Amino acid sequence: MSDPFELVESHLSHRGKVRLHGRDHLRAACPACGGKSTNTLSVRRGDNGTVLLKCFKSGCEVETIAHALGLDLSDLFPERDDARPVSKPRRIGLMLPMQAIELIASEAWLTAVAAENLANGYTLTDVDLARLRDASARIQGVYKELHQ
Structure with missing residues (x-):
C-alpha cells in the first residue's frame, strides 16, 4: 500500500488544483461539499502517518470526504507493522x-x-x-x- 498522504494527494490532484504547504500539508477544494476554492479542505500528515482531513466550508465528516475521493477510511491510515508492539497511549490533560x-x-x-x-x-x-x-x-x- 502506498503512503496515505500521497494517495489522498493523488486523488485530490485528479479532481482539481492542489496547493502544497510543505511535505506534510496541502490545501484543496473539498470534494464532498464542492466549490473551486483551494482553501476549503486542509490535509495533513499526522505524527503516525495518518491523514488528517478538515473541511472549513461545511465541516464535512472525514468519512464523507474519503468516500467522495473514492477511498475508505482505512486508506487514511498507514499499514500497521504487527511485529512492532503497540505502545500504550500517553495520558495527557490530567487535572491538577x-x-x-x-x-x-x-x-x-x-x-x-x-x-x-x-x-x-x-x-x-x-x-x-x-x-x-x-x-x-x-x-x-x-x-x-x-x-x-
Whole structure:
C-alpha cells in the first residue's frame, strides 16, 4: 500500500488544483461539499502517518470526504507493522488536584440547586436533566482519572 498522504494527494490532484504547504500539508477544494476554492479542505500528515482531513466550508465528516475521493477510511491510515508492539497511549490533560476539587464543587452546587427545585415542586426541563447528566459524568470522570 502506498503512503496515505500521497494517495489522498493523488486523488485530490485528479479532481482539481492542489496547493502544497510543505511535505506534510496541502490545501484543496473539498470534494464532498464542492466549490473551486483551494482553501476549503486542509490535509495533513499526522505524527503516525495518518491523514488528517478538515473541511472549513461545511465541516464535512472525514468519512464523507474519503468516500467522495473514492477511498475508505482505512486508506487514511498507514499499514500497521504487527511485529512492532503497540505502545500504550500517553495520558495527557490530567487535572491538577485544585481543578478537580473546583469541578466537583461546581457540579455539586448545580446538583443541589436541582434537588432544591424538585423539593419545591418545580419540574426540571429536558435541558436541566441533560445538564445534570453532564454533571454526573464529569464527577465520575474525575473519580476515574484519580483512580487510574
